[in-house]
Amino acid sequence: MSDAYIIGADMIAFGRYPGKTPAQLGGEAALMALDDAGLTIDDVQVAYTGSSFTAGHSMCQQIMREIGQTGMPCVNVSNACASGATAVREAFIAIKSGLYDVALAVGTEMNPHGLLGGGPGAGLQPEGVFGSGSMPAVFAECGIVHAEKYGTTMEQFAKIAVKNRKHGTLNPKAKFQTEASLEEVLASDMIAYPLTKLMCSANVDGAAALVIVSEKKVKKLGMDRAVRIAGSGLASDPWEANNPELFDPNSVTRLAANQAFAMAGLGPEDLNIVEL
Incomplete structure (x- = not known):
């Protein structure tokens, strides 16, 4: 090897x-x-x-x-x-x-233009929540669960978008080259609560x-x-008992991250920067 x-x-x-x-x-x-x-x-x-x-x-x-x-x-x-x-x-x-x-x-x-995952439906899914046919809706559901569990506010979600837009101004190859204020992010069109337009990734x-x-x-x-x-991990969504209500998209992330950590012989405490 x-x-x-x-x-x-x-x-x-x-x-x-x-x-x-x-x-x-x-x-x-x-x-x-x-x-x-x-x-x-x-x-x-x-x-x-x-x-x-x-x-x-x-x-x-x-x-x-x-x-x-x-x-x-x-x-x-x-x-x-x-x-x-x-x-x-x-x-x-x-x-x-x-x-x-x-x-x-x-x-x-x-x-394509528009919401990823949108368009005509293929029937009701056997697992997951009805209405999560587009990516903004899926992650909006995740945001609601996170807010309920940790008390996360809409302003805190918006600050992530503010940070990302600021970082984009430092990258000449990023799509957006201008910053967005917290007020602008919060005031932009609501796509899927709690996500506004400027909180969503552009296609x-x-x-x-x-x-x-x-x-x-x-x-x-x-x-x-x-x-x-140093390490690499790859995983797929495991079946979980709460799937009929709301799947946990972070489960697959944890599985892959743990694989990478194990291969590298490192842990989260050893990292200086994370892109998630």
């Missing part, structure tokens, strides 16, 4: 690209990540692409048509909001196993990529800025 290292990373500016395809966006991100690593597509031995709305469209192969068809193995990953992260995990496992020395992981998506297009290599490759390249992946 080998440790796996990230040596290249990049993303396109998130926004709307009506004149492009998901493969073109993914190809652009892939080339930028390879350039960041000082490698070319000919150096890549295996590629993984995560995309949710283009599941079944052989997106990885389409990206290779954009940036170079070398005959490498291409793997397509569709895992809802975790599609890109799962592609990264699969590349990590491929390197960790010792089978490959250079892997490329790409995430690309062109989102935009984007792509990002990572180049992951083995320890042997890092030494061969003589790179001193390689970042070792």
Whole structure:
């Protein structure tokens, strides 16, 4: 087995690209990540692409048509909001196993307009709460449960959006480049209580990529800025007794996080920054 290292990373500016395809966006991100690593597509031995709305469209192969068809193995990953992260995990496992020395992981998506998960229903779900057919509604339900359990206020939820918009101004590739005040967030249109419009994620297009290599490759390249992946976890929703009333979306997060912590030999107390 080998440790796996990230040596290249990049993303396109998130926004709307009506004149492009998901493969073109993914190809652009892939080339930028390879350039960041000082490698070319000919150096890549295996590629993984995560995309949710283009599941079944052989997106990885389409990206290779954009940036170079070398005959490498291409793997397509569709895992809802975790599609890109799962592609990264699969590349990590491929390197960790010792089978490959250079892997490329790409995430690309062109989102539809409107609420994700909306549209005509497919009938009543056997589990979950009626009315949770869109993502804002799902997380609004989570917010209500959190507020009931911990006394969280609407202002506290709004402050998360204020913080995120502020961070966006520091990232030239973020969709929104302006801050939003607490008053603006609270006064924006109510989407699903307690979530207002400015508390919800905007549906935009984007792509990002990572180049992951083995320890042997890092030494061969003589790179001193390689970042070792200490741990990775992947889980699915477990059945819980309260599902007929309200599922706990944090259960799957806890399972995956605990797997990653165990692999890394670390705990929450060891972290300095968290992106959730």
